[in-house]
Amino acid sequence: MYLIGYDCGTSSIKATLLNAADGSVAASAAEPEKEMPILSLQSGWAEQNPQDWWVHLKAATAALLKKSAIDPVDVKAIGITYQMHGLVCVDKHKTVLRPSIIWCDSRAVPYGQKAAQHIGEKKCLDVMFNHPGNFTASKLAWVKDNEPDIYRRIDKIMLPGDYLAMKMTGRLLTTKSGLSEGILWDFANKRLARPVMEAFGFDDAVIPQAVDTFGVQGELTAGAAGELGLKAGTVVSYRAGDQPNNAWSLGVLDPGQIAAAAGTSGVVYGVSDRPCRDEQSRVNMFVHVSNTDCLPRYGCLLCINGTGILNSWLKHNAAGGLDYPKMNELVAAVPVGSDGLCILPYGNGAERTLGNRLIDASVHGLNFNVHTQAHLFRAAQEGIVFAFQYGLGIMKQMGLDVRVVRAGQANMFQSAVFGQAFASVMNAVTELYSTDGSQGAARGAGFGAGIYKTHQEAFVGLQKVGCIEPDASASSRDAWRRAYDRWLDKLNGQIGRAGRCG
Numbered sequence: 486m487y488l489i490g491y492d493c494g495t496s497s498i499k500a501t502l503l504n505a506a507d508g509s510v511a512a513s514a515a516e517p518e519k520e521m522p523i524l525s526l527q528s529g530w531a532e533q534n535p536q537d538w539w540v541h542l543k544a545a546t547a548a549l550l551k552k553s554a555i556d557p558v559d560v561k562a563i564g565i566t567y568q569m570h571g572l573v574c575v576d577k578h579k580t581v582l583r584p585s586i587i588w589c590d591s592r593a594v595p596y597g598q599k600a601a602q603h604i605g606e607k608k609c610l611d612v613m614f615n616h617p618g619n620f621t622a623s624k625l626a627w628v629k630d631n632e633p634d635i636y637r638r639i640d641k642i643m644l645p646g647d648y649l650a651m652k653m654t655g656r657l658l659t660t661k662s663g664l665s666e667g668i669l670w671d672f673a674n675k676r677l678a679r680p681v682m683e684a685f686g687f688d689d690a691v692i693p694q695a696v697d698t699f700g701v702q703g704e705l706t707a708g709a710a711g712e713l714g715l716k717a718g719t720v721v722s723y724r725a726g727d728q729p730n731n732a733w734s735l736g737v738l739d740p741g742q743i744a745a746a747a748g749t750s751g752v753v754y755g756v757s758d759r760p761c762r763d764e765q766s767r768v769n770m771f772v773h774v775s776n777t778d779c780l781p782r783y784g785c786l787l788c789i790n791g792t793g794i795l796n797s798w799l800k801h802n803a804a805g806g807l808d809y810p811k812m813n814e815l816v817a818a819v820p821v822g823s824d825g826l827c828i829l830p831y832g833n834g835a836e837r838t839l840g841n842r843l844i845d846a847s848v849h850g851l852n853f854n855v856h857t858q859a860h861l862f863r864a865a866q867e868g869i870v871f872a873f874q875y876g877l878g879i880m881k882q883m884g885l886d887v888r889v890v891r892a893g894q895a896n897m898f899q900s901a902v903f904g905q906a907f908a909s910v911m912n913a914v915t916e917l918y919s920t921d922g923s924q925g926a927a928r929g930a931g932f933g934a935g936i937y938k939t940h941q942e943a944f945v946g947l948q949k950v951g952c953i954e955p956d957a958s959a960s961s962r963d964a965w966r967r968a969y970d971r972w973l974d975k976l977n978g979q980i981g982r983a984g985r986c987g
Contacts, residue, residue: 487511487560490927493538493567493645495587495749496520500545502553503927505936508946510924511555514548516541524584529591529834532584535573535648542649546713557715564723564930566730566922567646569666572624577640583632585645586624589790591835591843593623600684610762613668613678614770619835621667626685641693646724653721654703659693665772666726672760698725698774699933722933727922728754729774729784734925735918736944738775738782741888747897751792751869753877755785761883767838768879785885787876790833791846792869793896799865803858813900815859816866822968825850826860827975828868838876844983849975870906871972877911890915894950908953909965917951
């Protein structure tokens, strides 16, 4: 018996075929081999074609089946995780009307700010736990204002994962967690957020019905099954945004537990059992995947847009053909603080932790007589860790407890220097696990389909592969403090010179 999990990321569609009995990976695949393009017709814009996600999902499925040589009949459930906050618009024929405005697109910031003023900032926090910001609802408001012909043709809006589920099942649905990530969920009354709908003038009919994160949400149609090479009737039984799903993948379900990720974006995701919010909405609250009426669970999300993309930019523009392992090897030879070199990793759109300011990335203190290629690589990794620490300070002010941090041994956590810097600066033991988003989606599908009866059963085979202790020596703590203070001084200078986006 097997489960398939799909992870619709910004760069690729990742897929995992999981053996349900022991949690082992039977096969994995990622398509395309090169990163999917991001369309940017204007500065601050970021779009992708949803049809491309489906094409690459089909290719990834074909690769799974070829590598594993299993009988598709043995696939019993499908789970989907996806890049959060995207906007997909379809007409009554389920045809996509325009490219998806994805998570790192900044154009909707002014619309979110105007709506927050109209609703009242306190009411936004009381009802939605967030300002409308640059989230999905604000992106739809941009379409309404700037593309009225397209807006009039919209039958339903969806998140990227909702679109892929529609392609599989023919059903147009979303989830409560998904509505909350679009700032369309009223936490107090557990319904569609009327203040946002009224502020933007949206008709309720454009919002799909919300279903539970776990549970049978539809079955593969004959047409979709034919395209995927799977059995018609296979259930789709889980969908969640990538960061709640990353937390689920790591078993982060209860207060005090923190999930971290450093891929295209950098995320610290904490869990709370009570409502809490940042008055400036720099850190955001969503319905967590494990939330129930009897056992409330809220996800607190800190996001840094310019994380992995900074490392990728250096690889393609400054590494001279070096791969990531070699870059990480060079980083290890540079001391804490990068000999005074600082990098602010904010070059991928407006940053929520900075109050939706667009300050761009910048390099500070570059000395041609001191600094080398390796210093750039080290300063980038430190800058990302310091950006995490800056955001974690906001989360702690909100009252979130930090007891244990868990991360997948992937992306930047493959760098020993990055992992040690993260644990030391955060002053938290950091556990590394052999998992990723697509594996988590497969486990979620198993629980949603009833194959696993408890959360604990769903994590069969999940392996902890490392544990990083903070460097507790006085000299190390002092070095990290000085480096962070120097970085923070540069950040405050840039913030002081920048206005809010829009």
